[in-house]
Amino acid sequence: MKSITVQDLVNRFHLELLAGQTGLDRTIGKSRVHRPGLEFVGYFDFFPQQRVQVLGRKEITYLHKQSEGERDNRIGHIVQYHPPCFVVTWNQEIEGLRYLITHCDKEGIPLLRTKEPTTKWIGMVDAFLTKTLAxxxxxxxxxxxxxxxxxxxxxxxxxxxxxxxxxxxxxxxxxxxxxxxxxxxxxxxxxxxxxxxxxxxxxxxxxxxxxxxxxxxxxxxxxxxxxxxxxxxxxxxxxxxxxxxxxxxxxxxxxxxxxxxxxxxxxxxxxxxxxxxxxxxxxxxxxxxxxxxxxxxxxxxxxxxxxxxxxx
Structure with a gap:
């Protein structure tokens, strides 16, 4: 089965590394990215843990509305599945991502950031992964x-x-x-x-x-x-x-x-x-x-x- 590393993704799309540097050699084996949604409320039956996890404004805004304890709990549940990496779009401020940085550093999961809008970035990376992993x-x-x-x-x-x-x-x-x-x-x-x-x-x-x-x-x-x-x-x-x-x-x-x-x-x-x-x-x-x-x-x-x- 073909795969690429998170470092390959960083190099291809010039992504900024915010946390989890030790996990850059993690492999990506699935050709489509995933935006967590149901996972935030505890439903993991069909969670595609081998895919890149994308956090846009919608996901980050939802997490900000939760109490600190609830937010850590929900992110912690996703992190424990050890996906290849998280990518935050729209160049969202680091101050609002401290809890993500903490979790990703602890588990060695790369937390990456791009200035691109969510939909545009997903389209680009899906096309890239589909061809690369085909x-x-x-x-x-x-x-x-x-x-x-x-x-x-x-x-x-x-x-x-x-x-x-x-x-x-x-x-x-x-x-x-x-x-x-x-x-x-x-x-x-x-x-x-x-x-x-x-x-x-x-x-x-x-x-x-x-x-x-x-x-x-x-x-x-x-x-x-x-x-x-x-x-x-x-x-x-x-x-x-x-x-x-x-x-x-x-x-x-x-x-x-x-x-x-x-x-x-x-x-x-x-x-x-x-x-x-x-x-x-x-x-x-x-x-x-x-x-x-x-x-x-x-x-x-x-x-x-x-x-x-x-x-x-």
Missing amino acids: EEIQVHGVCVNVAGIGILLRGKSGVGKSETALTLIRRGHRLVADDAVVLKKLSPETILGTHDGKTKEFLALRSVGLINVARIYGRGAFQDETRIVLDIELTQWKENELYNELDVEPKYTTYMDVRIPHIQISLQPGRDVAGLVEAAANNWYLRLQGYSAAEEFMQRIEASVQQQQQKH
Whole structure:
């Protein structure tokens, strides 16, 4: 199971440490933060103790309205579960946090502070944790973004994946990763494609070598990540194989239990492979809107047959 430390969170968001310095090596293993609410009244049945605990103005104001003894009692109950850390938003005054500082120092739980508003900070840290802690795998292929549509190009070595990506880049689309594509599972329906850091912006072309697409074609030729919505496999054309162009039965490839629509494009001299990838991307978008060219074609055929029957 992936995890990061509280120190990693401090470094990423430039958080101020108010207490609990000895706990900066505590691990964070859950991707969403939590705002204590029911826990203040003693209900802990579903308390997510492995998550970062966020205290905004609402939570701190509520605690201030309690007597000193009651406030210590309620904070003490949460602290005893040893969450990774507490984060106070809105840059709230230290004087009003003395009781928190005491508890956190005693238990070695980092108490952190940010100037950001609660909702904004939660959105930023949730996105960061979701990506950082996501289950991931690495696959051989090329990841591109074609007109806003994330595509994973796969195929055997030398089939022409990188060359196809180059043509797409020259047509105004973007490279995400070449050769080593990192896939992250952000949700049961979402796969994010990105690079491994080492190959960022690089495209390997046979007979040419490595090129930096951002340096040659500009910053618009590259982006760090994209949601994968199409899995396209490039294969060699087989003369005796039947290619049914009217087949509307969808096919899928599964990555980490997430199904991605799969298309196979067979290569043949003279075929505009990049153009076929563009067409596949645009056709997928139309299907998403509820339109199918094949279905409309079949409807026209049926309508024509009916008209002919009526004439007779």
